[in-house]
Amino acid sequence: MGSIKVAINGFGTIGKRVADAVDAQPDMEVAGVTKTGPSFGCDLAAKKGFPLYCTSDSEQMISSFENSGYDCRGGISDLLGIADIVVDCAPGKLGSQNIEKYREIGIKHIFQGGEKHSLTEMSYTSCANHEENLNADCSRVVSCNTTGLSRTLVPLFNHCGSLRVECTMIRRAADPGDSNKGPINAIKPVLKVPSHHGPDLMTVAPGISINSLAVAVPTTIMHVHSIVADLPDGHGLSTESIIQLWRDTPRVIVMHGEENRITSTAEVMELARDIGRKWGDLHEIFVWQDGVKLDGNRLYYFQAIHQESDVIPENIDCIRAMMGTESDWKKSVSITDGAIDRYYSL
């Protein structure tokens, strides 16, 4: 088939990153992106040459873009009419409204982790269930936290055949560009126990038994996970071989914190800026080597998640799975990551 035409509905934190990642791919193109109305983000779409559409079909809203000097090609229905698939990057919980439009038009659709699994009955991470998503009509790329858990726990599960996990998600309070959330000087436990993050992993890797607690802390740059995993008898692993397993896993970086002087999320994000992707993004999950310890059957480790960007390459692999153009997840990951890195090195 020719280039896959991808509509991106919602051009905010996730949408603008997905648009760039699609633009980077050899087998995809950006059919268009949407905004609710004129705002500074429209300038980015114009600069990149991404056709701009309105999230609604209201003539009044469409003309508000023109009145502010932006070239708006039409409403969401116009965009969906020219695309092969839509990646919904609207704020969480709008899915039940948007899905009606996608079904009516009959376009394949991908939601993000702000929606529940029950909306799509299918969820996605590249390493866990790419094959299940082949030719699917709809799916949901799980949240940044669940994607992070999947990256390190799925290879362990594949080796061991079973896994029981308890983890605590130390969550950033807000994204850096967000002024509406907190806390700004408190540690806020999520008083829904267990939190949804761990159990959400079972929507893509049902064999992993996992529970989680979560706390929000006053930082904007990353989440950190503190993970305790019980391996079955006879696992045959050591601390060193687990570290090697993760080194061999795509989209996981393992580094010695003390030796490399990278002992907190501040230095991890500085490393990300050195890598040179736009917005200082880190698509990989970061594991501190000296924070990994296998004690008998019990494994302890910490990992850091760049919440705004780890799900971006997963969206690209999910598009390939749903369009049925690449059935091997590792090949898709290699195409996706290679294309993104070439795009930003130009």
Ligand SMILES: NC(=O)c1ccc[n+]([C@@H]2O[C@H](COP(=O)([O-])OP(=O)(O)OC[C@H]3O[C@@H](n4cnc5c(N)ncnc54)[C@H](OP(=O)(O)O)[C@@H]3O)[C@@H](O)[C@H]2O)c1
């Ligand atoms: N941010 C993260 O760290 C993160 C990480 C992983 C997953 N997610 C998930 O990704 C999704 C998007 O989050 P986000 O952080 O990118 O949100 P965001 O920054 O608030 O961006 C949302 C975008 O959607 C647009 N929008 C508003 N109403 C819409 C509608 N009815 N239909 C389509 N688009 C609409 C907004 O338009 P305007 O710009 O005109 O307001 C904005 O461009 C959520 O499900 C979230 O849970 C977020």
